[in-house]
Amino acid sequence: MVKPVEIGNLPPLSRSESLPRESPRPNLLRELSEQAILETIFREGPITRPEIAERTNISKPTVSAVVERLVQSQLVQTAGERPGRRGRTPLAFTVNSAAGFVVGIDIGSTRLRVAAVDIYGGALRELELETSRGGPRAVEEQITGAVRQIDRELSGRHGDLLAMGVSTPGVVDPETRRVTSLAWHVSATGEFDSLATLESRFNVPVLVDNDINMAAVGEKWRGLAGGVSTFVVISIGAGVGMGIVIQDELFRGFHGAAGEIGYLPLARDPFDAHHRKLGGLEDEIGAEGILTAYREAGGSADSAREVFEAAQGGDTAATQVIENAAQRIGLAIATVCAVIDPELVVLGGRIGGAADLLPAVRATVGRLLPLPTRIETSILAERAALEGALAMGLREARSQLFSRERRAAVS
Structure with missing residues (x-):
């Protein structure tokens, strides 16, 4: 199902949003600890194990064990030693920038922009095409082709595609996420429902919203x-x-x-x-x-x-x-x-x-x-909607990373 988007707490996620929502179970405390450690590394990295323990109030042995497992699962990587401290020089850690990437799509009346960023929001690839005049299906094929090209180019070095954000003209129904009307610049009928197929084609979450709503998200994030x-x-x-x-x-x-x-x-x-x-x-x-x-x-x-x-x-x-x-x-x-x-x-x-x-x-x-x-x-000029689409995709992707860590914790 194509997911709705919210603007509050743009990436990185707040602590409350990253906590699991399942009913309590025996290993819940372990899950919370591991999520807290992963999010602290993401938010404050490069950061050392003693610093993580201090920020999270989690014991140093637990922090060390969790960080080791995160490194082995390639969610976290070392970032060199932290000099200038007494005793053993501790290693610093960051979230692995190759843990995955996000694609943002901005469907304009004349230009179609497709961009990819790593999990930190660093630019990886961008394509710009003239928006097809062949109707919604032709625009859908343009988007699919561009995303597949970027996926082929990046997946080997930057992990998997984790999520997509789509900025589209027209009215997006708050419940169904369908573009129901007013997309006159890409559709003769004003409807543009074909975006829902992106999720099934790429098997990742797709967050769709009106282009000006996405521009507002972009302005909040980077404007x-x-x-x-x-x-x-x-x-x-x-x-x-x-x-x-x-x-x-x-x-x-x-x-x-x-x-x-x-x-x-x-x-x-x-x-x-x-x-x-x-x-x-x-x-x-x-x-x-x-x-x-x-x-x-x-x-x-x-x-x-x-x-x-x-x-x-x-x-x-x-x-x-x-x-x-x-x-x-x-x-x-x-x-x-x-x-x-x-x-x-x-x-x-x-x-x-x-x-x-x-x-x-x-x-x-x-x-x-x-x-x-x-x-x-x-x-941000004409990039505002694209930046918003990337921001919402990143928010979802980071949530996916935390979920991935939760699943690893209980396996």
């Missing part, structure tokens, strides 16, 4: 939201969406559609039937909307990026289009802040991440809200 418990990520590119994090938990809503701000009625005519598919705000400030507005103003361009370039060159029509877009983005942010009151708003995506927008967006929000709102441009 501007580290240390921030309540924030939103607003992505503007081919589509418009928002990821919501409240008290370190992703908020998805009843249908899994929380954050679909492309449907905010902030268009010139919010009741225009044309907005029913993608939403009034997305039709106005998404890539196609910006391009259309520029052409209607007499400009000539083939992409939204060219409109931004024209504005930078002093083109009056392009400048006006960008200013109007910035104002609508500001209106959307003010609406969101009035409801959620986030500590931070992160702007990303090919359009939202444009530095030219930020001053005008901030000015609009400042005119509308009495309380100050921190609005920043993402430092």
Whole structure:
């Protein structure tokens, strides 16, 4: 079954999440001790056996026995001697970086990114392809082929594939994890259910979530939201969406559609039937909307990026289009802040991440809200969703390592 994801306590896992949930049994204390030792090595390594005993309050003989067995099972490796101490120079230990690897997948409207990291999050391999226009099945085959290529390249030196995180457009049902609707950029029907087959093909856990939710996870892990418990990520590119994090938990809503701000009625005519598919705000400030507005103003361009370039060159029509877009983005942010009151708003995506927008967006929000709102441009740019997919895959993979150690403990 494809598993849901949560944002709280991104890798490494908290102690409470790594404890076994089975009913008590005779060797439970042994299991807890071994898990505590493995997690301490993971969290604080390189670390010596005396230091592990001090951190965990587990006896030194028990620590030594467990560490020896972890080394033999290739979950832990030596990291050299720790100099500068009296008596015997103790060995330090770390979790073996070849204990396995994780794959993250980001399905964009134009680009498909597939990346692999080791158990520490260190980059191993990355592929980038043009997203197939052949529908969901063709995209699924692209993903399968890319993952198989990475698996062949890495499995010999870095262990087994442990888990996958998938960032996908569309609404992901909170219960079934199916992409039920609104994935218009990869599916003519808006549905995209074929991702569930990844788990059966590779026999590893697959964690699937909406791309902007994954971008929020990425921002929490490696972006501007580290240390921030309540924030939103607003992505503007081919589509418009928002990821919501409240008290370190992703908020998805009843249908899994929380954050679909492309449907905010902030268009010139919010009741225009044309907005029913993608939403009034997305039709106005998404890539196609910006391009259309520029052409209607007499400009000539083939992409939204060219409109931004024209504005930078002093083109009056392009400048006006960008200013109007910035104002609508500001209106959307003010609406969101009035409801959620986030500590931070992160702007990303090919359009939202444009530095030219930020001053005008901030000015609009400042005119509308009495309380100050921190609005920043993402430092992860278009990699935010991929980083989120990797983070969630890592969280699951580390849990798998602890489970593997539990199974070894009772065998």
